[in-house]
Amino acid sequence: MRNVLRAALLVALIAPAPIAHGGTAPPVPAGTAWLLVDGPTGEVLAEHSADVARPMASLTKMMTALVALRSGAPGRMVTVVPAAASVGESSAGLEAGERITMRDLVRGLMVGSGNDAALAIAYAVAGSEAGFVVRMNAEATRLGLTRTRFSNPHGLDEAGHASSPRDLLILGRSVMEDPVLRRLVGTRSVSLPGVGGTGTRRLQSENDLLSIMPEADGIKTGHTAGAGYTLVAHATSARLARGMYAVLLGEPDRATRARDAKALLEWGFSNYARPVIVRRGQSVVVVGVQGVPGASVALVPASDLTATIRVGTPVRLRVAAPSMAVAPVVRGQRLGRVDVVQGDDVVARAALVAGTAVGAPGFTDALRTALAGLGSVFA
Numbered sequence: 001m002r003n004v005l006r007a008a009l010l011v012a013l014i015a016p017a018p019i020a021h022g023g024t025a026p027p028v029p030a031g032t033a034w035l036l037v038d039g040p041t042g043e044v045l046a047e048h049s050a051d052v053a054r055p056m057a058s059l060t061k062m063m064t065a066l067v068a069l070r071s072g073a074p075g076r077m078v079t080v081v082p083a084a085a086s087v088g089e090s091s092a093g094l095e096a097g098e099r100i101t102m103r104d105l106v107r108g109l110m111v112g113s114g115n116d117a118a119l120a121i122a123y124a125v126a127g128s129e130a131g132f133v134v135r136m137n138a139e140a141t142r143l144g145l146t147r148t149r150f151s152n153p154h155g156l157d158e159a160g161h162a163s164s165p166r167d168l169l170i171l172g173r174s175v176m177e178d179p180v181l182r183r184l185v186g187t188r189s190v191s192l193p194g195v196g197g198t199g200t201r202r203l204q205s206e207n208d209l210l211s212i213m214p215e216a217d218g219i220k221t222g223h224t225a226g227a228g229y230t231l232v233a234h235a236t237s238a239r240l241a242r243g244m245y246a247v248l249l250g251e252p253d254r255a256t257r258a259r260d261a262k263a264l265l266e267w268g269f270s271n272y273a274r275p276v277i278v279r280r281g282q283s284v285v286v287v288g289v290q291g292v293p294g295a296s297v298a299l300v301p302a303s304d305l306t307a308t309i310r311v312g313t314p315v316r317l318r319v320a321a322p323s324m325a326v327a328p329v330v331r332g333q334r335l336g337r338v339d340v341v342q343g344d345d346v347v348a349r350a351a352l353v354a355g356t357a358v359g360a361p362g363f364t365d366a367l368r369t370a371l372a373g374l375g376s377v378f379a
Contacts, residue, residue: 026267029260031228032250035165036264038272039234039243041345045268053147053162054249057222057230058090058113060155062171063136064121065106065181071125071135074103074180083129084119089156092117092192093201104192110181110220111190112203118154129153143170157226165247172219172232172245185218185234186210208258209233213265221257229257235265237272240308244268271311277340277348278305284317284338284352290324291361297325299336299352307340307348315342321352329358 026036026046033049044050077099085096092114094100102124108117122132129152136150148171151161163171175181184190188210191200206223209216215235222230229251236243246264251257278284283298299321309315321336329335336352 024267024270027260027263029248029264030252030256031248031260033165033247034249034260034264035169035245035247036268037169037245038268039245045271046264047165050165050247051147053149053164053167055157055161055224055227056155056163056168056249057157057224057227058155059163059168059171059220059222059230059232060150060153060161061109061113061118061222062168062175062220062232063139063150064118064132064153065110066171066174066178067132067135067139068102068106068109068121068125069178069180070139072102074101074106076102078102078105078120078124080116080120081123084116084123087115087119087154090115092203094120095195098195100193106180107184107190108192108201108203110184111187111205112192113206113221114203115154115156118152122153140167143174145170155222155224155227157224165249168232168247168249169245172234172247175219175232176234176243182218185220186216206254207231207233208254209261212258213262215265215269216262223254228252229254231257231261233261233265235269237269240269240272240274242269242272242308272308273311274306274308276304276306277315278317278338278350280304281355283355285319285321285336287321287335288324289327289329289358291327292358295327295358297329297335297358298355300355301338301350302332302353303350305338305340305348305350307342309340309342309347313342315340315347317341318346319352325354325358327358328360329354329356331355331357 035050036046080094080098082096085094090113092108092112094116105117105121108114122129126132133150140148145167148163148167149160151158189204191202206221218234219232231248233246244265246261278301280303281300286296286298289295318339318341333354334351339346340348
């Protein structure tokens with residue numbers, strides 16, 4: 001009986017009419033390749049040359065940070081080698097011979113984008129830059145990055161050092177799944193202790209998206225002559241309870257990179273809505289009550305059932321509940337479940353409870369039940 005009930009509801013309870021959608025095309029960034037992906041489902045919303053490997057610049061440092069944090073205690077002390085202090089270009093202000101924690105090196109790497117921090121990490125973890133790069137490529141293989149090869153830990157242009165937007169998305173997801181890095185990449189600036197513990201070094205992020213889009217909370221920027229301006233971005237919409245990823249490669253300048261990322265992410269969020277599908281106390285299905293002939297009880301959600309859904313795509317309700325409740329029934333008693341289904345995905349779920357109470361069967365109820373049973377025997 002439970003299966004019959006479920007099938008009937010799948011046919012009868014097609015969800016409210018889909019919300020109208022303007023159907024606008026996604027914005028077109030100025031760069032050479034890009035990718036926009038819905039965070040929870042992984043659905044690709046927009047892409048261009050997403051599987052072509054290109055120079056990635058400091059997006060490299062996402063992998064450097066992951067390998068660093070998985071290599072041992074973040075509080076351990078590291079001595080900065082001369083090779084790190086002299087690497088040049090983007091810098092966390094490290095000096096050869098200074099002692100600094102791995103945690104602070106990662107902060108200087110991800111917020112300040114320090115090439116010196118990248119090399120200091122490499123020598124501390126693997127004893128050499130080459131040894132660390134081996135670990136980076138091994139981790140890339142483990143993550144399933146099929147179009148990525150690392151030649152260094154900092155991202156400066158070098159032969160063969162490249163990745164694709166789709167691979168960089170996987171890498172960005174890994175960063176956001178690490179609680180330490182997730183907190184760090186949404187930060188506009190950090191302070192590192194000065195050399196010898198005297199004073200502080202203030203490092204500022206170049207991720208301008210964090211300043212122009214309140215929902216933005218990561219992840220990493222990059223820039224070299226060969227790569228142009230690059231970005232793996234993430235934003236979280238509190239209204240939709242949903243995250244969105246964007247990858248942009250080959251952008252022409254820093255300001256355009258931020259604007260293009262913002263436009264992509266906002267367009268992505270515009271494809272979703274978060275309506276109330278079923279109101280609190282609204283009847284979803286009515287079931288009979290065993291032992292009390294003629295009695296029935298409505299099954300209702302105990303609170304508003306809200307779901308984040310793709311705009312313009314129908315949703316339906318799928319109910320799992322007994323075909324008959326057993327008396328006595330207490331108001332608010334849990335008697336089933338309702339799923340909000342869009343396509344093949346369950347996008348929300350709630351318990352169904354009894355909307356009214358039904359008392360225990362009395363003598364008359366028992367007699368009527370018995371007579372009904374006899375009638376079915378002789379029918």
